[in-house]
Amino acid sequence: MKDAMANNNTASISQARKTVEQLKMEACMDRIKVSKAAADLMAYCDAHIREDPLIVPVPASENPFREKKFFCAIL
Amino acid sequence: MSERGVTLLSACISNGSFSCPQHWACPPAEMCDQTFLAITFGPCDCCSDTKPLMNIYLKNEPVNYCSLCVERMACQGLQPNETLATLKMESETLKTKLEEERAKLHDVELHQVAERVEALGQFVMKTRRTLKGHGNKVLCMDWCKDKRRIVSSSQDGKVIVWDAFTTNKEHAVTMPCTWVMACAYAPSGCAVACGGLDNKCSVYPLSLDKNENLAAKKKSVAMHTNYLSACSFTNSDMQILTSSGDGTCALWDVESGQLLQSFHGHSADVLCLDLAPSETGNTFVSGGCDKKANVWDMRSGQCIQSFETHESDINSVRYYPSGDAFASGSDDATCRLYDLRADREVAIYSKESIIFGASSVDFSLSGRLLFGGYNDYTINVWDVLKGTRVSILFGHENRVSTLRVSPDGTAFCSGSWDHTLRIWA
Numbered sequence: 412m413k414d415a416m417a418n419n420n421t422a423s424i425s426q427a428r429k430t431v432e433q434l435k436m437e438a439c440m441d442r443i444k445v446s447k448a449a450a451d452l453m454a455y456c457d458a459h460i461r462e463d464p465l466i467v468p469v470p471a472s473e474n475p476f477r478e479k480k481f482f483c484a485i486l
Numbered sequence: 487m488s489e490r491g492v493t494l495l496s497a498c499i500s501n502g503s504f505s506c507p508q509h510w511a512c513p514p515a516e517m518c519d520q521t522f523l524a525i526t527f528g529p530c531d532c533c534s535d536t537k538p539l540m541n542i543y544l545k546n547e548p549v550n551y552c553s554l555c556v557e558r559m560a561c562q563g564l565q566p567n568e569t570l571a572t573l574k575m576e577s578e579t580l581k582t583k584l585e586e587e588r589a590k591l592h593d594v595e596l597h598q599v600a601e602r603v604e605a606l607g608q609f610v611m612k613t614r615r616t617l618k619g620h621g622n623k624v625l626c627m628d629w630c631k632d633k634r635r636i637v638s639s640s641q642d643g644k645v646i647v648w649d650a651f652t653t654n655k656e657h658a659v660t661m662p663c664t665w666v667m668a669c670a671y672a673p674s675g676c677a678v679a680c681g682g683l684d685n686k687c688s689v690y691p692l693s694l695d696k697n698e699n700l701a702a703k704k705k706s707v708a709m710h711t712n713y714l715s716a717c718s719f720t721n722s723d724m725q726i727l728t729s730s731g732d733g734t735c736a737l738w739d740v741e742s743g744q745l746l747q748s749f750h751g752h753s754a755d756v757l758c759l760d761l762a763p764s765e766t767g768n769t770f771v772s773g774g775c776d777k778k779a780n781v782w783d784m785r786s787g788q789c790i791q792s793f794e795t796h797e798s799d800i801n802s803v804r805y806y807p808s809g810d811a812f813a814s815g816s817d818d819a820t821c822r823l824y825d826l827r828a829d830r831e832v833a834i835y836s837k838e839s840i841i842f843g844a845s846s847v848d849f850s851l852s853g854r855l856l857f858g859g860y861n862d863y864t865i866n867v868w869d870v871l872k873g874t875r876v877s878i879l880f881g882h883e884n885r886v887s888t889l890r891v892s893p894d895g896t897a898f899c900s901g902s903w904d905h906t907l908r909i910w911a
Contacts, residue, residue, distance in 0.1 A: 420570070425560035427573035432556070433751075433789065434580035435543040440791070440829060444591045448810070448828035449599040452853070453871055455808040456603075459852035464896040465911070466606065466854060475634075475651050476614040476897045476911040 527785060530555055538747070540788040553787060588830045596823070596832045600871035606854070609867065609877045614897065615909040617648050619655055624901035625682075626716075626888050630671045633894045637678045638901055639666035645680045647692065650892075650899065650909055659690055659700045668717040668728075679707070679726055681714035687728050689740055708738045715757045720784075721764055727784075729756040735772050737784060749782050751789040758802045763809045771812050773800030779814050781826065793824050795831045802846045806870075807853045813870075815844030821858050823870065835868040837875060846888045851895030859886030859900050865910075881908055 461467055464474060471477045527538050532555035539550040544559075551559065622642035629636055635656065639645045643664050647657040663684035670679045672689075681687035687708035690700050708714065712731035719726055720737075725746065729735045735749040735756055754775035762769045768784040779800055781791040798817035805812045811825045811832070820836040821844050835856060842862035849856055855876070856868040865886055867877040884903035891898040897911035 421561060423570060424573065425557070427570060427577065428560040429556070430577045431573055431580065432542045432544075432560070433792075434577055434584060435546070436541060436788075437791065438580055438584050438587060439543060439548075442587065442591050442829045443827045444593050445596070445825070445828045445830070445832060446594045446599060448825040449594065449596045449832065451827075452596070452806065452808070452811060452825070452832075453600060453603060455806075455810075456852050456854045456871060459807070460854055462895075463850050463852035463854065464894070465611070465850045465891075465898075466852065469896070474896050474911060476909055 532559070538786045540786045591828060592830065596871065597873040600873075603871055605872070606869055606876055611867070611877065611879060611910050613881050613908045614911045615650060615653050617650070617653055617907040617909070618905070619646060619648075620644060620905045620907075622905060623884070623903040624887060624905060624907055625665065625667050626669045626680075627890060627899055627901045627907060628669055628671045628678075629890055629892050629899065630675045631673055631893055632675055633892050633896070635671070635675065636899055636907070637669050637671050637680075638888075638907055639669040639680050639682070640905070641665050645669055645678065645690075647678065648907075650897075657692055657700060659704075661688070665713070668714050670717050670719055670726075672719050672723045673721065674723050677723060679717050679719065681708065681717060681728070683713050685710045685713060685730070687714055687717045687726060687738070689726070705740070705743075707740050707743050708736060710734070710736070712755070715755065716759050718759060718761055720761060727759060727761065727770060729759045729772055729774075731755040733774070735759055735770075735782065747784065747787045749780075749787055749789070751780050751782075751792070752776050752778060757799060760803050760805050760812065762805055763807060767809075771803045771805065773803040773814050773816075775799045777816075779803055779812070779824065781812075791826065791829060793831065795822060796820070798843070801843065804848050807849055807851065813847050813849065813856055815847040815858055817843035819843055819860075821847050821856060821868065823856075833870070833873050835866075835873060835875070840866065845886060846890075846900075848889055848891045848898065850891055850898075857889055857891065857898055859889040859902075861885045863902070863904075865889065865900055879910065882906070 529536050530552040531549045532551050537552040620640040622640050624638055624640050627638040636648045636650050643661040645659045646655055666680050666682040668681050677689050677691045679687055679689045686706050689705045689707050691703050708728045710730035710732050714730055716729045724740050726738050733752045737747040752774040756772050756774040759772040771781050773779045777796045779793045780789045783790050796816040800814050800816045802815040813823050815821045819840050820834050822831050823833040825832045842860050844858045844860050846859040856870050858866045863882045865879040866875055869876050882902040882904050886900050886902050888901040897909050899909050901907045
């Protein structure tokens with residue numbers, strides 16, 4: 412009984428220690444401001460939006476899903 | 487080391503992945519003097535063995551320990567004045583400090599910054615193809631890099647490879663288990679991986695010979711102790727990343743079936759994962775039933791960031807195309823956007839009228855649109871920057887369980903419990 416309790420204790424101590432180490436590492440991370448992060452996300456969108464076929468549709472003949480093609484061959 | 491060995495080793499390091507099998511056979515001693523090795527692989531500060539390292543802080547000093555020494559350190563007996571209670575208090579103080587640090591940089595909201603961005607026009611998105619053939623709920627699907635083929639898996643154990651242009655079925659495999667919850671296409675297009683209630687991930691090489699029995703060539707790669715919830719090939723056909731109901735994620739070598747790295751940190755089932763777009767390096771994000779989304783370093787196995795703002799299970803995570811952010815869909819009926827460099831949630835996509843959970847999310851090519859498949863049979867299309875819904879798509883007759891945008895962004899495919907897959911464009 413005492414052994415089981417000791418094991419349980421060791422497990423919870425090790426768990427608690429690992430949580431503390433993990434949190435210390437996360438707390439020391441270099442962060443940037445939300446305004447800068449938002450600006451970067453917007454810049455990426457802006458740079459790629461013209462190539463996005465779902466926003467700026469390409470002509471139907473170039474989008475294989477939009478064109479009306481018939482796949483039955485006449486024998 | 488032989489000249490060939492050095493060339494192989496530098497090729498492995500420069501492409502950023504451990505995809506060269508010989509890398510693992512290189513004697514550790516010969517790698518110590520390679521100064522171009524990243525800090526996450528090298529001599530451990532505690533035992534001096536050369537291994538993948540975790541960056542941790544001991545007594546507020548940064549050190550690099552191998553995972554074995556981290557475990558040993560964590561299991562040491564209590565120091566004087568240290569009790570379970572003091573450790574718990576320390577972790578609470580650290581959590582508060584973390585929140586304060588994050589809050590300091592919260593100077594503006596994303597949708598405020600996005601006010602000056604042009605609004606999107608009207609969307610005309612319709613079902614262009616319906617793929618019928620599964621006999622039961624479709625659970626997962628993936629696109630091939632050729633932007634045309636799709637693999638899908640369902641509850642009845644069938645895994646089907648389709649040609650999305652013609653809607654023809656090219657291959658079909660019956661798995662020995664039901665509820666095949668995960669499937670993935672290999673980057674080369676020559677194999678598919680799938681798994682579910684069998685707790686394994688199996689790889690099937692696809693052959694051009696239609697008469698060949700695919701099941702005969704099956705290779706069992708991953709072994710978990712609970713169901714497989716998601717799988718994905720890394721940049722090559724040689725490695726697979728899996729997540730499981732046993733709370734862990736794991737990286738496997740396909741050829742040997744060897745476990746290369748395991749990722750522990752979730753306290754409940756892990757339901758989804760997504761690899762960072764290749765330009766940004768060796769990380770991936772996972773989401774689980776513990777409401778947490780964790781970002782992991784694939785080489786050291788360490789969790790580098792963790793986000794816990796959802797109110798229920800996270801069903802789906804997907805990286806923003808630039809790799810600096812990721813979106814998540816959850817049973818709490820919201821989708822959220824987290825920025826990795828700001829280390830916080832930056833947007834919530836929700837409406838009072840949406841009360842059913844989001845099962846699957848994906849971004850359009852530019853990252854401006856976020857598609858979410860929901861349990862109320864609909865697909866909601868969100869403007870990522872402004873936070874508003876731009877469109878709602880109807881068509882499925884049961885829950886939407888999976889959703890992926892094609893590799894070139896011309897269409898997206900949704901799979902549903904109504905046994906069908908739909909291609910929208």
